Amino acid sequence: MAMADQTNVKLLGMWASPFVRRVQWALSLKGVISYDYVEEDILNKSSLLLELNPVHQKVPVLIHDGKVICESLVILEYMDETWKGIPLLPHDPHGRAMARFWARFSDEKLEPNAWTAMCSEGEEKEGALKRAIEAASKIEEQLIKGRRFFGGDDIGYLDVAMGWVACWLPVWEEVGAMSIVDPARHPRITSWAGDFLSHPLIRTNLPPKDEMVDYFHGKRKRIMAH
Amino acid sequence: MAGEGRVTLHGTWASPYSKRVELALKVKGIEYEYVEEDLMNKSSLLLQYNPVHKKIPILVHNGKPIVESMVILEYIEETWSDGPRLLPEDPYERAKIRFWATFLHQQVFEVLVLVLKTDGEAQAKAMEQLHEKLKLLEEGIKGSFPGGSPAVNGENMGLLDIVVCSYFGPYKVHEEVLGLKYLDSEKYPLVTSWVKSLVQYPAVKESTPPHEKSVALVRYFREKALQSPAGVL
Numbered sequence: 001m002a003m004a005d006q007t008n009v010k011l012l013g014m015w016a017s018p019f020v021r022r023v024q025w026a027l028s029l030k031g032v033i034s035y036d037y038v039e040e041d042i043l044n045k046s047s048l049l050l051e052l053n054p055v056h057q058k059v060p061v062l063i064h065d066g067k068v069i070c071e072s073l074v075i076l077e078y079m080d081e082t083w084k085g086i087p088l089l090p091h092d093p094h095g096r097a098m099a100r101f102w103a104r105f106s107d108e109k110l111e112p113n114a115w116t117a118m119c120s121e122g123e124e125k126e127g128a129l130k131r132a133i134e135a136a137s138k139i140e141e142q143l144i145k146g147r148r149f150f151g152g153d154d155i156g157y158l159d160v161a162m163g164w165v166a167c168w169l170p171v172w173e174e175v176g177a178m179s180i181v182d183p184a185r186h187p188r189i190t191s192w193a194g195d196f197l198s199h200p201l202i203r204t205n206l207p208p209k210d211e212m213v214d215y216f217h218g219k220r221k222r223i224m225a226h
Numbered sequence: 227m228a229g230e231g232r233v234t235l236h237g238t239w240a241s242p243y244s245k246r247v248e249l250a251l252k253v254k255g256i257e258y259e260y261v262e263e264d265l266m267n268k269s270s271l272l273l274q275y276n277p278v279h280k281k282i283p284i285l286v287h288n289g290k291p292i293v294e295s296m297v298i299l300e301y302i303e304e305t306w307s308d309g310p311r312l313l314p315e316d317p318y319e320r321a322k323i324r325f326w327a328t329f330l331h332q333q334v335f336e337v338l339v340l341v342l343k344t345d346g347e348a349q350a351k352a353m354e355q356l357h358e359k360l361k362l363l364e365e366g367i368k369g370s371f372p373g374g375s376p377a378v379n380g381e382n383m384g385l386l387d388i389v390v391c392s393y394f395g396p397y398k399v400h401e402e403v404l405g406l407k408y409l410d411s412e413k414y415p416l417v418t419s420w421v422k423s424l425v426q427y428p429a430v431k432e433s434t435p436p437h438e439k440s441v442a443l444v445r446y447f448r449e450k451a452l453q454s455p456a457g458v459l
Contacts, residue, residue: 054362054365055329055362055366056329067318067321069318069321069325070325071324071325071328073328074321074324074325074328075321077320077321077324078317078318078320078321081317081320082317093301093304093305094290094292094301096300096301096304097292097297097298097300097301100294100296100297100300101292101293101294101297104294104296104297105278138278
């Protein structure tokens with residue numbers, strides 16, 4: 001297996017961002033062990049970030065040999081095409097389409113609703129919570145019984161894309177005093193989440209839970225103060 | 227590996243999402259059956275093929291459905307890998323195209339729709355946002371594709387051309403209904419010339435509905451939206 005080309009890989013990130021962490025998980029899967037990591041202060045964005053991602057002004061931003069790539073799912077595709085090691089996406093076009101579909105679904109239907117439910121109250125919260133639970137239930141229906149991961153026996157693109165559900169969602173549920181993924185209603189997601197978090201490449205690459213709870217309590221407070 | 231087997235596209239004539247799949251199929255020279263869906267009266271087949279979103283477009287290949295237009299486009303590119311490319315070979319060039327396609331898909335269209343659905347102050351605000359997006363696109367294209375329009379081998383439309391065309395191709399229809407121009411060739415020379423050259427492609431001309439038909443539909447959509455300020459389409 002050819003050595004992953006690690007020359008000049010830099011990642012602009014933020015420790016509590018689920019989208020940044022998915023890139024870090026993927027880097028780990030690809031065997032890119034040493035890279036420059038720059039922690040961004042989201043409330044005080046660096047001129048580098050604004051220069052490299054003028055359109056969204058967000059992290060993650062991956063810089064590889066001077067090439068700048070933004071948007072976490074675009075970065076994952078770039079990584080899969082650049083570093084040949086462990087494949088992230090499956091080989092067959094249909095499998096790839098399914099993985100891409102569910103990654104987008106998680107980002108478009110589950111994440112924004114979970115976030116809104118955490119940072120709102122009353123009717124707005126109820127509506128967002130309902131939509132988040134519906135989204136989780138659709139994901140539950142799609143998970144295949146008897147397969148540990150979305151990627152099969154080992155983790156892949158969709159596990160990395162959905163990993164925030166295992167790690168961030170429980171924190172948001174606590175901060176928002178709510179339940180979205182429920183072991184009784186979503187046994188497959190619950191079981192997958194446990195397997196994902198204990199995977200050797202993942203378990204050493206998780207943000208500290210207590211700090212996450214504090215951080216998101218703070219964020220929720222700031223958002224709801226407006 | 228050339229894709230084999232029956233291809234059916236379930237779509238609607240006025241949907242930009244449906245349009246982009248049509249364009250991709252035409253660029254690739256893929257033979258397909260087209261099924262016009264009635265979104266006010268969704269067929270059981272549509273619901274069966276897309277239980278999650280219950281939307282079009284749906285591409286059915288060898289009996290298996292693929293949904294979400296951007297996912298479908300990538301599937302078409304990977305399955306029919308002979309013939310014209312929708313994406314370049316280089317991973318970085320591909321990343322740039324995906325980035326801009328995502329930007330357009332996630333941010334630009336909803337603002338355009340907002341402009342079409344509103345009037346007065348709300349519309350002025352939406353128009354401002356649309357101009358912001360167009361400005362970002364203009365500058366971004368200049369930076370990302372210094373050689374100009376991302377048509378992959380200079381002849382056929384590529385993925386980003388298809389996405390741009392699906393949203394802005396009908397600009398004349400929008401401008402007629404609005405009584406306003408937004409594709410300003412002085413402010414956005416690159417984007418404007420790009421769109422204008424895209425609508426000249428035979429595949430685009432072939433699949434563009436008659437102007438008056440589109441104007442009537444967009445006008446109807448706008449009027450309905452203006453009548454119900456709270457619960458909009």
